[in-house]
Amino acid sequence: MQVKSLIKKFDELQLVYGDQNLDAICGAGQIQNPQLCLVFMNPTGRNVSSSKSWKGLKAPWIGTKNVWKMFSQLGFFDSAFFKEIENKSPDDWDYEFANKVYSKVRDSSIYITNLSKATQADARHLKNEVFRDYLEVFFEEISTVKPQIIIAFGNQVSSVLLDKTIKVSDYRKKCENLEIDGNAIKVFPVYYPVGQGQRNIEKAKEDISWILKTQLAGLKL
Secondary structure, three states, X not given: OOOHHHHHHHHHHHHHHOOOOEOOOOOEEOOOOOOEEEEEOOOEOOOHHHEOOOOOOOOOOOOOOHHHHHHHHOOOOOHHHHHHHXXXXXXXXXXXXXXXXXXXXXXXXXXXXXXXXXXXXXXXXXXXXXXXXXXXXXXXXXXXXXXXEEEEEOHHHHHHHHOOOOOHHHOOOOOEEEEEOOEEEEEEEEOOOOHHHHHHHHHHHHHHHHHHHHOOOOOOO
């Protein structure tokens, strides 16, 4: 469920850009040509798998609820499975349940990652330069996974990834092509749906639903 060959590189970058008391969080899900790759900003200490005492899968959003709720509303999970997530406090997540969640992600042909894997203690703003320093290994990650479509969440992630100024409000239901190793991948900038961006979650869901219906009619939900 992860590109294990890149974990060492992400751990090294964590020592440069992340909180020294936390571990890097790596992408996870379907790592062989998934239909959809979801790219968020960077992880925080709210992710329970960032703790150095956590010896299981270290993947995005473990121990949280809001993103999984949105995924359930989009049809990635059935409501019964989301109830399992909703009923768990962060401390209730264990290695088995984290693997169960990401098995569902994998089986839906989805890969979830962050542009920067530098885990911070809180949701502090990272400069563009930090995200840019992750681009080389991020492109290696995408080149290995080979997703059909990328959804980039937020202005900053979209702008750094596409190397141009992006306002997601101008890109609703629009995409840019990102060329990696000679292959063009469609990138759809979408509103960031968590944290301060939660006020735009309905717009994010609307645009993701449109992508699922018009671009990925065969997505395994």
